[in-house]
Amino acid sequence: xxxxxxxxxxxxxxxxxxxxxxxxxxxxxxxxxxxxxxxxxxxxxxxxxxxxxxxxxxxxxxxxxxxxxxxxxxxxxxxxxxxxxxxxxxxxxxxxxxxxxxxxxxxxxxxxxxxxxxxxxxxxxxxxxxxxxxxxxxxxxxxxxxxxxxxxxxxxxxxxxxxxxxxxxxxxxxxxxxxxxxxxxxxxxxxxxxxxxxxxxxxxxxxxxxxxxxxxxxxxxxxxxxxxxxxxxxxxxxxxxxxxxxxxxxxxxxxxxxxxxxxxxxxxxxxxxxxxxxxxxx
Numbered sequence: 001x002x003x004x005x006x007x008x009x010x011x012x013x014x015x016x017x018x019x020x021x022x023x024x025x026x027x028x029x030x031x032x033x034x035x036x037x038x039x040x041x042x043x044x045x046x047x048x049x050x051x052x053x054x055x056x057x058x059x060x061x062x063x064x065x066x067x068x069x070x071x072x073x074x075x076x077x078x079x080x081x082x083x084x085x086x087x088x089x090x091x092x093x094x095x096x097x098x099x100x101x102x103x104x105x106x107x108x109x110x111x112x113x114x115x116x117x118x119x120x121x122x123x124x125x126x127x128x129x130x131x132x133x134x135x136x137x138x139x140x141x142x143x144x145x146x147x148x149x150x151x152x153x154x155x156x157x158x159x160x161x162x163x164x165x166x167x168x169x170x171x172x173x174x175x176x177x178x179x180x181x182x183x184x185x186x187x188x189x190x191x192x193x194x195x196x197x198x199x200x201x202x203x204x205x206x207x208x209x210x211x212x213x214x215x216x217x218x219x220x221x222x223x224x225x226x227x228x229x230x231x232x233x234x235x236x237x238x239x240x241x242x243x244x245x246x247x248x249x250x251x252x253x254x255x256x257x258x259x260x261x262x263x264x265x266x267x268x269x270x271x272x273x274x275x276x277x278x279x280x281x282x
Contacts, residue, residue, distance in 0.1 A: 026103040033099035038092030045084055048091055052177050055143040056168070059150050068150070070170040083170050090178040094135055094185070098128045101189075105196065127192045134188030138181045141237040145180070148233050180234075183226035187242045191249035198253040205253030208246075215246055 041048055053070065060068040072079050093100075102124055150166060197203045208215070223239035 023107060026107050030096070030100035030103045033096035034089070034092045036092070037095030038088045040095060041088040041091030042084070045088060048087060049084075051139075052087060052174065055139075055146040055177075056150075056173075058143050059147050062147060068166045069168070070173055071167040072170045074169050075171060079170065083174055086171075086174055086178070090182070093182065094132075097131050097185070098124070101127045101131065126195075127189055130188045130192055131185045134185040135181050137188075137241070138184035141184065141234070142177060142180050144237070145234045179226070183238060184241075187222075187226075187238055188245065190242055191245045191252070194246070194249040195252055195256070198256060203253070205250055205255075205257045208253055209250045212247070212250070216243060219243055219246065 056068050056070070072083065075082065105124070105127075150168075194203060194208065198205060198208075219242045220235075220239055223235045223242065226238060
């Protein structure tokens with residue numbers, strides 16, 4: 001967009017209409033990337049479904065349950081198709097994360113200077129692996145959450161000696177898993193956004209550290225809301241890593257603030273040391 005080019009717009013100013021058009025453009029790019037990712041996931045649906053269902057198989061093996069699986073019949077004949085579409089779309093969100101993460105950051109920090117562009121590259125270099133790591137770690141948390149929730153299934157046979165079946169509604173289970181994965185992925189992005197906002201001078205490190213009590217409370221509320229199950233384990237599995245990541249971001253931001261303050265002090269002293277009869281570079 002010409003309005004964003006420093007050559008044509010040195011001060012990088014944008015009107016409200018320009019911001020809306022910029023948001024629409026970036027949202028469209030992110031949506032197209034997600035659709036492409038969903039198409040790829042649709043092609044490899046069987047492999048992805050096996051990964052989604054694996055926690056149930058793990059629970060079945062741990063507790064020696066007779067039959068554990070998903071019921072695709074509750075929603076009628078369209079249920080298998082709608083579940084496949086849902087899994088493909090959520091997989092597309094994960095696969096397209098490098099694109100939509102960049103679009104979000106680029107929209108929040110328009111008109112970047114040369115130095116800030118380097119920060120953007122560092123943002124992407126950290127954001128994508130952390131989001132992927134959060135999605136990967138969520139798999140272990142999902143297994144433990146499913147183990148806790150389904151571990152109450154009786155392990156004895158019925159009065160007529162028939163095996164006990166635990167057929168979970170497929171639609172609800174897929175929603176449970178996808179919400180869990182996305183929540184963990186977004187949670188692991190917390191330090192990246194905090195450091196990014198620190199570098200554009202929105203959140204100083206000392207302010208972040210001073211407000212740690214409020215931050216922990218917000219993290220607890222976020223974990224309770226985003227946790228797809230009512231058990232304490234799911235909430236703690238999301239809350240504890242976020243708290244650790246928050247304090248890690250505070251340490252990094254304090255270090256970056258100290259370096260920035262040192263550079264500014266050095267530049268200020270060099271400017272003050274210029275003799276009165278000598279022309280400044282400014």
